[in-house]
Amino acid sequence: MRYTVCILLLCSLLLPGCKPPEKEAKRPPNVVLFFVDDLGWQDTSVPFWKARTPFNERYHTPNMERLAAEGMKFTQAxxxxxxxxxxxSLITGMNAARHRVTNWTLRKDQLQPMETNHENLSFPQWNVNGIDPGGTDPKAVHATPFPSLLKNAxxxxxxxxxxxxxxxxxxxxxPxxxxxxxxxxxxAAGAPASYYGLENFGNGQDKRAVWAVPGLEEYHGKEINLTEALTVEALKELxxxxxxxxxxxxxxxxxxxxxPIMADKRYFQKYLEKGLDSIEARYASMIEGMDKSLGDIMNYLDSKDLSDDTVILFMSDNGGLSAVARGGELHTHNRPLASGKxxxxxxxxREPMLVKWPGKVAxxxxxxxxxxxxxxxxxxLEIAGVVDLELVQEVDGQSFIPELLGEKALSSExxxxxHYPNEWGPSGPGVGASSTVRQGDWKLIYFHExxxxxxxxxxEDIGETDNRAEAEPEKVRELAKLLSDHLKNVQAQMPSDKETGIPIxxxxxxxxxVSKT
Known part of the structure; x- marks a missing residue:
């Protein structure tokens, strides 16, 4: 070893053009995006509001608490x-009005039945086929997904x-x-036919074949929950x-x-004993099973000495289910927030969001x-150091890394x-075709029908109980113009009146x- 050092030293002294080998570039951090389906803002023991609520007391998510203690909690995600x-939007960086995959996808080239059967509105031919990186599908958005950029890096x-x-x-x-x-x-499907290995996760059930979870045959016939099976498989790939x-x-x-709301049997009984009805006890047990998965991943990273080199982002894909299938009073499961999914x-x-980045986030x-x-x-992409982007789409998203680092934040204005020119299916407060803008503290919703x-x-009114439209006409006009300008700029689709055929x-x-009438 000492001879190598001497040679390198002589090389640097005698030959100006001869340089020692450069130090190996630091490897970019690992990234875990823990993404939960239908988890509401209140479906956790972590409070995302100014005060704890009865829902925060109901649920038990110690690993979300751990992640919040080790990172940053976002209250308005x-x-x-x-x-x-x-x-x-996640995988392309595009706002929904721009990418036009504005409703949930399933059948190729088909609108949803609740859209074709709507009484008063005719819905546009949105991008029902989802995403197509190659741009050959006229009913899919042509975009570069970020996982491909990470893979190339x-x-x-x-x-x-x-x-x-x-x-x-x-x-x-x-994928x-x-x-x-x-x-x-x-x-393609957005829900499992079954969460139970004993039911083969729905495989073999002809009536629910489209929802059967693929590729987990190793667990068929076994006493295991889907959430646990997915976690075990993920750790194998790590x-x-x-x-x-x-x-x-x-x-x-x-x-x-x-x-389907199906009990995670590891945790179900404790929620029955807390006095929850059977549906809500099942739901709470599913939440705790999800939290156990988060803890298993964090423990794995610790055991492999990877925690300091790994960024963890936690997010949900939409608000908590409340219009159907839940126990208790409908449309109340996200309070103080109004309505739900x-x-x-x-x-x-509004979603629960957490970010841990050791050495960067306080x-x-x-x-x-x-x-x-x-x-x-x-x-x-910025976390991963992938900055020279070659994209086919225009990105609407803005990096929140400055916020994570305590530097200049995104503008509060x-x-x-x-934008949702579609029909979901279930009914409830705020459900239906609409366009919305939030700027600062003000939020304007425009219902299409x-x-x-x-x-x-x-x-002042997080529960959206006091509609200020009549009292604040100038603010309505201001936000209506802001929203309209955005929709026009991205050529957003609008439904039409079914009787007249005129677009909304x-x-x-x-x-x-209205002002002219």
Missing amino acids: YATAVCSPTRI GYYTIHTGKAHFGAIGTVGED LNLGFTVNIAGH DVAVEKEQPFFLYMAHYTVHT GSAYEGGI PGSVSNQQVIIEDFFPTI RPLFW DQRMELYNLA PYPAEALEA
Whole structure:
């Protein structure tokens, strides 16, 4: 060894052009995106509001608490009101109005039955087939998914769980076509037929064949929950990444807590004993099973000395289910937020979000910055050091890394937009075709069917109980113009009146028409 040092020293002294070998570049951090399905803002023992609530006392999520203590909690993080639009915004960085995958996908080339059967509205031909990186499908959005960029940068990219990026028989159906090295149990459907290994996760059930979870045959006939099986498989793939000495991106996209609401038997009895009805006890047990998965992944990282080199992001894809299938009173399961999944109200779009980045993010910190799902695209790529992007799409998201680092934050006046020219199915407060903008504390919702507008000040009225539209006409006009300009800029689709065939006007145009009458 000493002879090598001497040679290098002589080389540097005698030969100006001779340089010692450069130090190996530092490997980029690993990234885990822990993405939960239908987890509401209140479905956790971590309080995301100014005060703890009865729901925070109901649920037991110690590993979310642990993640919050080790990282940053975001109190105003948003997704869309239903699943596929969120997932396409996540993977493309595009706002839903721009990418036009505005409803949940399943059948190739087909609108949803609740859309074709709507009494008063005709719905546009949105991108029902999801995403197509190649741009050959006219009913899919042409975009570069970020996992492909990570893979090209040397990451071992692992998809685990729910995909729901494209309809059956399309390119987007298979995560392997979107830049994932490995796909565990992801396909076109957005829900499992069964959470139970003893039921083969729905395989063999003809009536629910479309929902059967693929690729977990090893667990068929066994006493194991889907959430646990997915976690075990994900950890196996992390072992592969470690062996290959590659940085990894783990997209841990659980099917839970989506329907069917089926008890995680490891935790079910304790919630019955707490006095919950059987449905809510099942639901709470699913939440705790999800939290156990998070803890298993964090423990794995600790055991492999990977925690300091791994960023963990925790997020949900839409608000908590409350309109159907739940126990107790409907539309109350996200309080103090109004309504739930499928709704333009806060209960349908505000999410629990946590980020841990050792050495970068202050432990136990809290951010009140407003962020939205498309912001994850540039943020994750920046974390990974992938900055020279060659994209086919225009990205709407903005990196929230400055917020994580305590530097200059995103503007508090940056408008956030939602656009849903579709029909979800279940009914409830705020559910239905709508367009929405939030800027600062103010939020305007424009409902397409009757063209009414609702205005709320969320700082004063987080439950959206006091519609200020009549009292604040100037603010309505201001936000209606802001929203209309965005919709026009991205050429957003609008439904049409079924009787006349005339497209529903943008909100500013609707206001102008009212002023002339």
